[in-house]
Amino acid sequence: MADDTVTKTAELGALDGRIAPSDELTIPVTDEGLLRGDGVFEVIRVYDGTAFALADHLDRLERSGANLRLPEVFRSELESEIPELLDARGGRDFDGSLRIVITRGGRRLLLTEPALPKPPGVRLGIVTYAPTRVLDGVKSLSYAANMLCTRLAQERGFDEALLVTPHGRVLEAPTSTLFWVAADGTLCTPPLDEHILASITRDRVLRLLDVEERPCLTDTLMEAGEAFLASTIREVQSIGAVEDVEFEEGPRTREAASTFRAHVEAELARAG
Ligand SMILES: Cc1ncc(COP(=O)(O)O)c(C=O)c1O
Numbered sequence: 001m002a003d004d005t006v007t008k009t010a011e012l013g014a015l016d017g018r019i020a021p022s023d024e025l026t027i028p029v030t031d032e033g034l035l036r037g038d039g040v041f042e043v044i045r046v047y048d049g050t051a052f053a054l055a056d057h058l059d060r061l062e063r064s065g066a067n068l069r070l071p072e073v074f075r076s077e078l079e080s081e082i083p084e085l086l087d088a089r090g091g092r093d094f095d096g097s098l099r100i101v102i103t104r105g106g107r108r109l110l111l112t113e114p115a116l117p118k119p120p121g122v123r124l125g126i127v128t129y130a131p132t133r134v135l136d137g138v139k140s141l142s143y144a145a146n147m148l149c150t151r152l153a154q155e156r157g158f159d160e161a162l163l164v165t166p167h168g169r170v171l172e173a174p175t176s177t178l179f180w181v182a183a184d185g186t187l188c189t190p191p192l193d194e195h196i197l198a199s200i201t202r203d204r205v206l207r208l209l210d211v212e213e214r215p216c217l218t219d220t221l222m223e224a225g226e227a228f229l230a231s232t233i234r235e236v237q238s239i240g241a242v243e244d245v246e247f248e249e250g251p252r253t254r255e256a257a258s259t260f261r262a263h264v265e266a267e268l269a270r271a272g
Contacts, residue, residue, distance in 0.1 A: 014085045014110040017077065022111050033103025037142035040064035040073065042100045045115070045232045049092040050271050051082060052264060053232075056200045057100070060139060065102060067137045074108045085110050097233060101141065115233070120249055121240030122229060124173065125158030126218070128166055131195035139197060146174035160229075162242055169194060170216040176231035177202040180216065180224040181252045188214045201230040201260070208259050226250035228257075236260050 013022040033039035042057045051057075058075055065073035078100060086094060089112045101109040127149040135142070153161035162178070163171040171190060172178050177199040179189045189206070191213040192198055205211060221227065226247055227239040236257035238249035 010089075011112045011114070012085060012089045013112070014081050016108055017081055019085055019088050025109070027103065027107050027109070028105065031103045031105030031107060033101065033105055033107065033141055036104070037140065037144065038068075038104040039141040040068055040070065040102050040139055041141055042139060043113075043232055044098045044100070046086060046094060046096055046098050046112070047264065047268055049086055049090070049094050050268050051086065051098055052267065053200050053204070054082070056203070060198065060200065061100060061102070064138045064140065068135075068140060070102060070104065071106070073102045077108065078110070081108075081110060085112065103141070118234045118237050120238040122159045122237055123241040124160050124162040124239060124243075125153035125156045126164050126243055127152050127161040129161075129163035129171065130165060131171065133195055136195050137198070143174075149174045164218055168218045170218055170221050172196045172199075173229055176229040176234050176237070178216070178221075178227065179205065179211070179230060179256065180221055180227035181250065182212075182214070182220070183223050183225075186214075187211045187252055187256070188216065190214070190216055199231060201232055201235065204263060205230055205236070205256060205260060208263055209256060226253050228253045230256075230260075235264070 009023060011022040012019060013025045015025045027034065040061060042061050044054060044057045045052045058078065061073050062075060082098065094112065096115045097113045099111040099113055129149060149161035149163060160173050162173055165171065170178060171194055177189060179187060182188050187209060189202060189211055190196055194215060221242060222245045229237045229239060236253065238253045239247050241247060
C-alpha cells in the first residue's frame, strides 16, 4: 500500500498573531515577500526556551525594515507573540531557533525551527560574489544568491561557500562571518564597509576578544594558521580547509568558542 501520510513536524508558527503548526500556515500568493523576496527576516537562537540576544535581533530587524522602506516591522506585537509561541512550542524543552519574517504585504511570521548540528572543521570552497550595495544594512528575504553560493560550493565537494569579490577580497560565508588569525598573530575580521552583514555574533565576539577589523585578500587568508566562522546558529565553528589549503583548529579558535559559550551562558542565566 502506498504511504501517502504527510509527515507533520512538531514546529509551530504564528502568522499575524495566530499560532498554528507551521505547515498549516499560509500567506496569499500575491504577497510581494513571496513574489519578489521583498521583506526582511531574522533568525534567533533559542536555548532551552530562551531567545538569545532578542533585543539585538529586533533592533536589527527595525534597521532592516527602515532601510528597505517597509512601513513597519511590528516590534511590539512581536515582543508579546514571541514568548507566547515559545511557550506553546514547549518552553524550556525547546532548543532550536526562531525565524521572524516581515513581508512587503505587511505580514508577520514567526516560525520555530530545529537546531541542526554544525560540526567543527567546516571545509569552504570559494565562490565569486559581488554584494548588492543597495541592500547594505538590510537582512532581506532576497537570499537566493547566498543559498546558490552554498549549493555551488557543495557541488564542488565542499561543506559551505566562502564569498570572495571579483577583486579577491574575502567577505563572509553565505550565513556567517569570517574570523582569521593573521600571520602577525592578530585575530581579524573584515570591516562592515566591505558590505557584509552586521552579524550579531560578530559584534559579540568583537566586544569579548581583542579583534582587529581588516580587509582580507584570499592570499592573506591562505597564510592564516587558523580561521573560524561565527553566527547565531554556528556560534564559533572552526574552518578545516579553504579550497585545498588545510587549517588546524588552533588555540585562538578554541578561546573564541569557549569565551562566546561562557558569554551565552552568563546572559541566559541573567535572563532566566
Ligand atoms: C550573510 C550573513 N553573514 C553573517 C551572518 C551571521 O549573523 P548573525 O551572527 O547575526 O547570525 C548571517 C546570518 O544569517 C548572514 O546571513
